[in-house]
Amino acid sequence: MTPLRSASEPPPSPDTARASQTKKRTRIQAEKEARILDGALEVFSRYGYRGATVDQIAAAAGMSKPNLLYYFRRKHDIYLAVLRRTLAMWLQPFEEIDAAGDPAEELSKYIAKKLEFSRTNPQESRLFASEIIQGAPQIQGVLGGELRALVERKASVLKTWAAAGKIIDVDPCHLIFMIWATTQHYADFASQIEAILPDRSKDDVIDEAYGPLTSVLLRGLLPR
Amino acid sequence: MGAERAIEEQGPKASIREENEKAILDAAEEVFAEYGYSGASTKRIADRAGIPKANLHYYFPTKEGLYRKVIVNIFNVWLEAANALDDSNDPREALTRYIHTKMDLSRSRPLGSKVWANEIIQRAPIIQDYLETTLRAWTASRATMIQRWIDEGRISAVDPRALLYMIWATTQHYADFAHQITTLNEGKELSDRQWEEAKRNVTEIILRGIGLPA
Numbered sequence: 030m031t032p033l034r035s036a037s038e039p040p041p042s043p044d045t046a047r048a049s050q051t052k053k054r055t056r057i058q059a060e061k062e063a064r065i066l067d068g069a070l071e072v073f074s075r076y077g078y079r080g081a082t083v084d085q086i087a088a089a090a091g092m093s094k095p096n097l098l099y100y101f102r103r104k105h106d107i108y109l110a111v112l113r114r115t116l117a118m119w120l121q122p123f124e125e126i127d128a129a130g131d132p133a134e135e136l137s138k139y140i141a142k143k144l145e146f147s148r149t150n151p152q153e154s155r156l157f158a159s160e161i162i163q164g165a166p167q168i169q170g171v172l173g174g175e176l177r178a179l180v181e182r183k184a185s186v187l188k189t190w191a192a193a194g195k196i197i198d199v200d201p202c203h204l205i206f207m208i209w210a211t212t213q214h215y216a217d218f219a220s221q222i223e224a225i226l227p228d229r230s231k232d233d234v235i236d237e238a239y240g241p242l243t244s245v246l247l248r249g250l251l252p253r
Numbered sequence: 254m255g256a257e258r259a260i261e262e263q264g265p266k267a268s269i270r271e272e273n274e275k276a277i278l279d280a281a282e283e284v285f286a287e288y289g290y291s292g293a294s295t296k297r298i299a300d301r302a303g304i305p306k307a308n309l310h311y312y313f314p315t316k317e318g319l320y321r322k323v324i325v326n327i328f329n330v331w332l333e334a335a336n337a338l339d340d341s342n343d344p345r346e347a348l349t350r351y352i353h354t355k356m357d358l359s360r361s362r363p364l365g366s367k368v369w370a371n372e373i374i375q376r377a378p379i380i381q382d383y384l385e386t387t388l389r390a391w392t393a394s395r396a397t398m399i400q401r402w403i404d405e406g407r408i409s410a411v412d413p414r415a416l417l418y419m420i421w422a423t424t425q426h427y428a429d430f431a432h433q434i435t436t437l438n439e440g441k442e443l444s445d446r447q448w449e450e451a452k453r454n455v456t457e458i459i460l461r462g463i464g465l466p467a
Contacts, residue, residue: 158370159374162371162374202437206434214422218374224385226414241412244409246462248409248461
């Protein structure tokens, strides 16, 4: 197998040197991109997509506008990259739900990670929610493409569990929505939660949410 | 003069006022949901309502006042839904009705829910005082009631506020994230049958989750 594959590869050329250079640049590039996205998150959260400008984002990222434009050509690209990064963060533990695993364990792991993001990345969650509330004008393509494909894959895992009697028979999509809604609530509705119980710290709120969320969802799902 | 005016206000004029106010509030709900508070203008709302801007300002002198009215309206609708919790002393029946009504409202009044969510996401710049008074007091009273059910052994022990948040988050998700739900549903809005299933599934999970038969 191996020799065959390498035989089909193009012969080494001067390009190789450039390729390795590109690789090196990629790490720096990734760091710069992350800096831009962090700055952009602040700016978009504050001014919305329409209100934000590339100048503001460059300033927030601590770099010049031409430098920023080298990485992202337009405001739209930056915005999309911020939202995609949020989705990637959320979907990794979703992807990890293992059909062969124990449903209680798999789901509580997922709920815990999802809730943890509401502690560590609440701003991302809120920006994403804003975009959806407005009718997803910018990320429609991502939702209909990658997200939908992944939800379908994971829904089939939940269906398998239901068919095997490991969880009750509910439409997997509604279960997935419930997990998303109840975990993201602690980021998106944080200001409401704070207004209701002002003497709790942000960390306490999340710590205290974990138990009730998992116990209600799991007891709700597992056969008695 | 006084008597004449009183008669007039109860007559056709009062109903014109009501109609105009309703048209403005409906338009405002749409525009605020779409553009947020800062992105919305009273001009746009007046256009959407099909009335001159001056008329809008006659009924609602400021954008903020109009906005608060929209927010308080949806909140009152939700409060009414929660009457189900008071009307029945049976936790299963009370919670089922509450969840069902909240789900129905997410379908019939999604815009109000979105305006509310937008405001909260923006860290409640306009209605902070409202949250700290009305919402806090109301939540405390519901939490007491849920705690009583727990103390009486009628539902399993759970932080009452966490349970309320679960119900709010789940039911409002169907309004606030409707666009995502539609996209994941092959681009089609949930059908009647799918809504019924959503209500049934969500209610079943929550009720079983606190030890009640679904």
